[in-house]
Amino acid sequence: MGGANARTDTTTLGFEAARLEAVFNACFLTSYQTRLQGGAEEPFYRPANEHADCHILHYRNDYFASALHETAHWCIAGDHRRSQPDFGYWYIPGDLDACQQRAFESAESRTQALEWIFSRACGYRFRPSADNTGLGRRGLLDSNRFNRCILQQAQDWQARGLGARAGLFYRALCREFGTACQPGELRFELDELG
Numbered sequence: 001m002g003g004a005n006a007r008t009d010t011t012t013l014g015f016e017a018a019r020l021e022a023v024f025n026a027c028f029l030t031s032y033q034t035r036l037q038g039g040a041e042e043p044f045y046r047p048a049n050e051h052a053d054c055h056i057l058h059y060r061n062d063y064f065a066s067a068l069h070e071t072a073h074w075c076i077a078g079d080h081r082r083s084q085p086d087f088g089y090w091y092i093p094g095d096l097d098a099c100q101q102r103a104f105e106s107a108e109s110r111t112q113a114l115e116w117i118f119s120r121a122c123g124y125r126f127r128p129s130a131d132n133t134g135l136g137r138r139g140l141l142d143s144n145r146f147n148r149c150i151l152q153q154a155q156d157w158q159a160r161g162l163g164a165r166a167g168l169f170y171r172a173l174c175r176e177f178g179t180a181c182q183p184g185e186l187r188f189e190l191d192e193l194g
Helices: 017-032 063-078 097-123 133-138 143-160 164-177
Strands: 033-041 044-046 057-061
Touching: 017 033, 017 057, 017 063, 017 164, 033 063, 044 063, 057 063, 063 097, 063 164, 097 143, 097 164
Parallel strands: 033 057
Antiparallel strands: 044 057
């Protein structure tokens, strides 16, 4: 599902993805029959079916950033999206044209803004991902525009508050990682995304 796929992630002391799995599963395994699970070559959401009674939210390898990104997708997805493989999102391999890239950025800015908020709850550095380095080489990707969209969405959630699932997960991450900042107290700056 885009954003976190292209990132490289180095596991640093305290930021093991297994910790995120434990927090997510404690929050949502019973109430939503959804489990966060690493080890995948590519992120993928698999809804429950006749062969599996639990939804699985797969993230890439054991990458902390990928796990955060996929949990943000899940927290945003409504009931209908959570009933579809990979939330019903599209994926186009390879380089996107400028129009496709703008559509990607429009959808991804919400997810990455929430990932940024979750990263803050963990004390982890967030790095945005536009997912399409080919466009950047051809001069079609405006990373500043994308970063501004992420910033605006993060500030919007800060002002309006997080949804129920996102708020529950945020508070659980704060407890797990020893941060105590309320979402409204967070400060987001554009230069952090550069």
